Amino acid sequence: MVTRITNHEKIGRALACLQRALVPFIESRLRPEQKGVWQKSGPNRSTGWNASALDAKECLEILNKFAVEVFHFERDERAWVNELCVIRNRHAHPTHANGFSDDDTWRALDTAERLLSAIRSPEAQAVRVIRLSLKDELLAPTQHEVSPQARKTPEIDSEQRQRHIAALLLENRGEGTDWGEFQLGDTPWSKKLANRFLLGCLLDYQIDSELAWRNAYRLLDDILGNADDVWRAITAVSAEEWNSKRTEYKLHRFPAAHNRLWSIGKRICDQYNGDARQIWEGKDSRGACEALWDLGAGDQISRMIAGALADCGQVKGAGDVKADRYVYRVLGRAVLGDPTGPETAVRLAKSMYPPDPWQLDAQLWYVGKNYCHASGPDCARCYLAPHCAYALEHRVG
8 A cells, every 4th residue: 555645745855846946956057256245144153065965944935035146036036035935934843834735835836846947957857747746736626625415415525526517518618719800710810810819818817808808909009000910019018117108008807917918928038039939939838838938927817718729720739728717616526525625626627537638728717607606606607507516515405
């Protein structure tokens, strides 16, 4: 019998990977005077600089201290370092109150993997293996994960429920997958159409989808005058000037969503000559997702864009669901009996339809928006109800 290692042990192994990767990374980038600064303030100031003696805590503190000056980290990288400092401290001083849940562990491993990928360390793959080792443990809900509602429906086990729900979602997939002007079969997009598509997708989060796309078209057609090269048009002004236009342009309710159009646009201009097609050119769906994440599109939006590219014939291959509030609410209620979080939703979708979890996304979103409301879900109208743990429990009172 294989003994499952604890979440605390998984995170300990990831911290060891971080230490192995960060020691040579720091050693190769700190100048002698910067090593001297750290030597004077660090815990080993009496022994002099010795990179091989640095532990994970000291490595992360050095990254924090010299994040901009030496390592040129952007906001995301700095946020990962700060988060990993907290994780390391929790790991070093465990208590019953601050133990690592499965979702905590998944996030910690994911953050470590992202930082290691950002510095191009092969240790990222080692952390990825640890993170994916959670897959078999977490895909199928265990007794303690399943809610009382799900346990009240013994006539169907979890695997059967997942199969039935996946089949219904796939059967109904035709509704909600229309990408309009972008759905051209296998016909390659023009540069202008690809840039138009990407701009709309980048605004399509945490606001109504139709509003996001209307705002994107308003920016493209009315504000920028149907510019042929939208990213160069956006970055023709300074970042400060672009950010100052937020209240005038009214593109998104969050300042960061407006501001990041400039920073992402600048990267597209610098790395891809202002042509969004080059981001995914020659890549499969997962490769496109990784490239979009590297640009700063974020986890869920990168997944949505990669999936949409596959729907529109611009890339091939499988992808993951965009685990927004609709998707993780439906998956949590249908399989577990209660809403869950994004990470668990992504894992459930992979379990339910391993060939291509993205194929479940459109209908999960549709069901969540139209039937599976946060309060007062309309189970009577939902076609998932015959197999949904939440609906079955409430139907029988």
